[in-house]
Amino acid sequence: MSDILIAFGPMATEENVHSLLSRGPGVWAEGVRTFRFSWGVVGVRPPKIGGYEPIQDDSGVTAVVGRPRLMGRDHEMSGSGFVRAIMPIVTNQSCGAEALYDMLTGMFVLAQADSSGIQLLTDRMGFRPVYYCQRAIGTRLEDVAAISDLTDAFDIVSLGELVVHNVITFPYTSRRGITELPPASVVDVSPSGAIRRTRTIWEPCEPDGFGDDSQVEEDLEIALRFAGEDITRGANRVGVTLSGGQDSRAVLGVIPKDRVAACLTYCTRENRETDVARQVAKAFGLRQVLVRRSDEFYADLLVSGTSLLGTEVRANAHGLCLLNAGIADDYDLIVGGQLSDTLLKDHFMPVDEYERLRPKTFGERVRAAARLMMRRSAVRGAPPSCTRGRDVLEMVLEDEVRDEVASRRARRLEEVAKIRPHSAREWQRFWPVSRQDDCSHSLGNSRIVSWDVLFMHTKVIEVACRIPPRLRCDGELALRVFSRLYGPSASIVNANTGLPMDATPAQVRAARAARSRNKAIKNAFMRLEPSDAPWNDVQGSWVDSEKLQKLSRRWGLYRGRLVDSAAIDVLRPVLKRDVRAMVSKYDDTLPPTVNHMVMQLMLVIDGVLSRRPSMAAS
Template sequence: MPGIAGFFLKEGGDFVSLAKNMAQTLSQNRKHHLSLYVAQDRGLALSRVGYSFPNLGPGAGLLEDEDIALVFDGELYGETPSPDPLFLQKSLKERGLSALSELRGVFSLAVFEKGPSRLLLISDKFGLKPLYYTLVSQGVLFASEIKALLCHPGVSREPDMEALADFFYYGHLLGDRTPFRDIKLLSPGSVLILSEEGTFRVEPYWRLRELFVSQEEYEDGLLASVVEAFGEAVRKRLRFKEELGISLSGGLDSRAILAAMEEEARRIPSYTLGLKGCQDERFSAQMAQICGTRHVFVEITQEHLKDFLDLAETLIRLSDGMYHPHESTEKAALEYFRQAPFRILLRGHGGEIAKASLAYPVQPSRELLGLKDPEKAMGFIFQRANLVLRDVDPGKLFLAEELKRESSRAREALEEVLGEVAGLLHPVDLSLYYFIKEYIRRQAVASLAIFRSQVDIRLPFLDEDFLALLLRLPPQRRWSGEVHLEIIKRYRPALIKVPNSNTGAPLDAGRVRLFLTDKFNSLLKKLSLPGFRHYTEFDRWQREHFRETIKKILFAERTLKRGIYHPEGLRRVYEAHVSGQRNYAHLLGTMVGVELWFRNFVD
């Protein structure tokens, strides 16, 4: 994945070769540009790999003067009078770290101050551009991908088994953990400060808590302002229109973005990915026709299902082992991106925040609207967020002690990340806090790392100013699509009549019609009838196409010798799934992913 890499080391060998190796590890895309700065006498290296967009300036994200050197990847939103790196240089010189809280954007940033020498590593407020770091005896190394850190022989590859325990429960890691014990992810809205003497600290410059309000502060009359703020969020992300494309489904999130683009959507490339005859194919084509986009349908075919091992290893390699195969649509997407007529892609991640009851995996139920007990709210989130293990007894599946105490460890991890806000937020907002801070940042961003190997990503729903207004609305006013409907009414009302692929009904359907259509739609989807199919059928593919490859990986002597799984428990899970008795697709995909991570990163 494109991004930044570098180090600040007291001593070492050939710093230039190490810096080049780290940077080149980030991307093998020949269209990406490499910017590199090495100060051998200081033990410093800064690099960036990626597309050279105009906002990055003549150094493609790299900038140096007599006081500082910095490397920047991403983009700032709002009125910046100069290229982003130059604006950051000026702001940091004038105001120091206090300038960071006012930044709006998606970025990772490393700044070296020359006198007195210190290194600053800075993450954006939502952690949408990951920045990993590790401390070694000589100093610190950092990179947008873990694999770049492993270029240094002093970096430990020891697994963090407690982190893997979180993975087997939540389907992603929590907090700052990575699969490696000594490698951490810089927290969102934070700055890591390392001095020349080796003193080290991480401190926040912004907290997600600031976006939320107490129940007493909810305001019912803000909907029009929320709609306008979303339109502005989209407009801010339309820079470099000639590079822009949009991913469309038949649901609400991408539809709201398309609507807010208004006439700017005309002639923009758009695509929909899925099985031939899926509902998304039909409904997205209708939306594209209304808005005048240059639309294509990217079909998932049997060809994409032939080599599950190659697919799984690609996902593990591109995500540093943090996104495991559980949908298998990514291969078709990557093939399309290599020849797509855009380099920047608008996507609807985060749209669930504006329809809280649909924010997978937490999906608050109506009982949370009146709930007062923070402990019960935490328990609700804990149960809903169990994506992987489900009803499997960890004591019968695992041999590793850290994994056998899976449930208690996972609960402890949840309390670590939610404890400081559990008693302050409405239970629905506590669910959304988890969704933004952990699920989006650790699961969705890991999946986007795969896309970012070919295209840059823009996420209008994850806009600070929009969310600050949205989250002031009472939860029931942002429950199941009310905000999306108002956005579409305001900017492109013709899209209201195109049915929602999740319900089969137009967006203005009455309650009775919506109820009946939803039931009928669900039945036809289950029958997988042409025109009503779901866009993917991973559970069936896993049983029919991938089962032998999964079996070879999980029951290989190499796998069983690790002492992670109880062979008999593993066999029971595998047989229950392939026979159709249970749906353990996510669990099997995670186990395959963990084993391939060991083979590709640890062994």
């Protein structure tokens, strides 16, 4: 619900800035504030609730985007409560940004503007991206591009990265001339829009030694319990998004129950996921609310999600169902469990590193030895459908695009290796978090509701930086700590595995292997009874993306509109494949993520080139 847009130069108008900040689903247009300076305009859409109204005084304007918190401190939950709380710290020259930063947690951008220019403070892990070009700065790339006349300045290398990896290498964006500002930094911008100075305050440095396992385990539990208390302090009606898995259950376990008004479970069809979540909520003595989604929710999301999030990520803004169901404003805070797999577990660990670290059965060791004897790698690569296997998909890119993608990623790897020498390949994939390929969940929800994520808390991040790779493998450390947070729900099965919560990684792998060997068993575990919308016949939280793209009537309408679009000519120099053929029909040789992103980019580019309201802006 909150964004900022800063426009430089005599042509910048408050009307244009206000109009851009008022676009998008669920936008609180009445809350948009604009401020005129001699050098341009600052526009802010603050969070609807939470104490983040901007303050203007003789020294200028202080504004906040997102949901920053002063750790362990109370502030008014309405009006300008938070902004007033930080003002004495920000204006104290002996303290400055560093002192304030040590107190802050959450997803945020802080801005101070006066006649001499503007200073921006970005959050610790880049949860909320800030985009820059000399004519504009903002938290939505499409707004920055529109103000700067760069809407149609598509970068074909970035488009290639989006198709294959679903993200763009930091700091590039989908438009030439626009980059992302670094995380955890103070950025000083002159009245001309030029950056005078960038000062990095914090980096997720790799420790020289990872220390004692029991100490990091204790530290993680303390951090999680503190975070659960801290992010909900002052909130009286908290909604917790609850699935049938591990992470959301751990989140529920650390939030004071007298603050929780309901457990929110996304639901298209009731299934094993909703049933297990209902049992968990009941075990904690809490009410479950099923947030209903229409049969075509995920087809509609191709349009509405892009309208909310723009071009830079695969726009799976699942939380839009909160808005559709009319309950977005029923809670003064909604808390989720995103990023646990990223920050605490092995979701982005390279396959060879994972295979080196994970415990193996005797049979697995024998098979690995046999592969070596046949002069084949002892490690099988991850499938292209897996986050860790997408590199092989770069073959679909034109040679020049593929080479530049590889060059970008290699340069970024070198930069990350300066602070994470042993884990750079893993951290490159999610630092800053705005470049994590699934960040649309947390970023999207932050624009719809008053939103926070337990695992974004500063204390949790500080521990995450110190977790040894072997304890990230199979989420060993996280699950060990989570087991002490499940409380009365510990005896309820994990909906994702069908096994008890304390099942070992080896038991989970064995169960998956058994299902993969027997199609009937796998179908019984994964599928619901057939319906008229077969893409929703699943036992989990989401959707069968391949069936959605092949069978949804709504998706078919998108194909019909775009098959003759001029946008095809923009993507043609990016891909070796026949773009028109990919638009007209699902490409079975490529995973759903690639097919999805081609359609998303086609919608965006078509809207830009046609010079009419885009489907993604409706």
